[in-house]
Amino acid sequence: MAIGNVTPDSFYAESRLSSVPAVVSWAQDALSAGADILDIGGCSTRPGSIPATEEEEWSRVEPALAALRESFPAVQLSLDTFRPEIARRALAQFGKMIINDISGGSEAMYEVVREYEVPYIWTLCGQLDLPFCRPEMNDLDIILDPGFGFIGSTQADYVCLAKLDELTAYGKPILVGVSRKSMLWRPLGLTPDTCLCATQALQLYALEHGATILRTHDVRETAQTVQLWETIVNSR
Numbered sequence: 001m002a003i004g005n006v007t008p009d010s011f012y013a014e015s016r017l018s019s020v021p022a023v024v025s026w027a028q029d030a031l032s033a034g035a036d037i038l039d040i041g042g043c044s045t046r047p048g049s050i051p052a053t054e055e056e057e058w059s060r061v062e063p064a065l066a067a068l069r070e071s072f073p074a075v076q077l078s079l080d081t082f083r084p085e086i087a088r089r090a091l092a093q094f095g096k097m098i099i100n101d102i103s104g105g106s107e108a109m110y111e112v113v114r115e116y117e118v119p120y121i122w123t124l125c126g127q128l129d130l131p132f133c134r135p136e137m138n139d140l141d142i143i144l145d146p147g148f149g150f151i152g153s154t155q156a157d158y159v160c161l162a163k164l165d166e167l168t169a170y171g172k173p174i175l176v177g178v179s180r181k182s183m184l185w186r187p188l189g190l191t192p193d194t195c196l197c198a199t200q201a202l203q204l205y206a207l208e209h210g211a212t213i214l215r216t217h218d219v220r221e222t223a224q225t226v227q228l229w230e231t232i233v234n235s236r
Helices: 020-033 054-071 084-094 107-116 135-139 154-162 164-170 182-188 196-208 219-234
Strands: 002-005 037-041 076-080 098-101 120-123 142-145
Touching: 002 020, 020 037, 020 054, 020 219, 037 054, 037 098, 054 076, 054 084, 076 084, 084 098, 084 107, 098 107, 107 120, 154 164, 154 182, 154 196, 182 196, 196 219
Parallel strands: 002 037, 037 076, 076 098, 098 120, 120 142
Antiparallel strands: none
16 A cells, blocks of 8 residues: 655655645556556645644645546555545545545544445554453444554554464455654654665564554555565465
8 A cells, every 4th residue: 555645744744745646646656666556645644733724635635536546546545644535535536445534533533434435454552362351343344454553552552463363363455654753763763764774664564463464655666575575474
């Protein structure tokens, strides 16, 4: 899953897309590099950010989604939003896509994804037993996201990562998004710009422990990591 942000303030500057042509160019590059899913977001959720208003978010994602649908009609899209109304408007206008909700969910959002029968990325914020505690969610087409970066601390992120295998018990796809996040660069004294190698190390660990989708800024390098991991698996 390739990360694209139509925002001026997302934490990794290279993911910021400032125009519709930039969105199309990013998508073409990502698909050529091996992306299966294009994830687009219009409201930064980095720590300390001031969220865009709902209308600001829509004014950013609407032209981006329109361009992606026109240029790549068969590609699986994902919308990164925590606002049910943004999800509803996107689904009504552009058809089915994954809804990637980092908020942990809400009844209003569940209603939208039920109505449109689309996959829903459920961010667990470190609560790996939440699917067991919420059996009423079983009617949704769920992808489980542990929620790295939204758990509370770097230590908590690693405690959660060490328990990633537990999510395989639910029989759902598992998305891991650690790409260039502070849980990598802070312990190493790096920056988001300089932690590509660390990202690949953790993504390889995630694959080995149940991840089925990697949400990444660096598609080509991640595709290479997946290829080598699959070579290992096929050699066992």
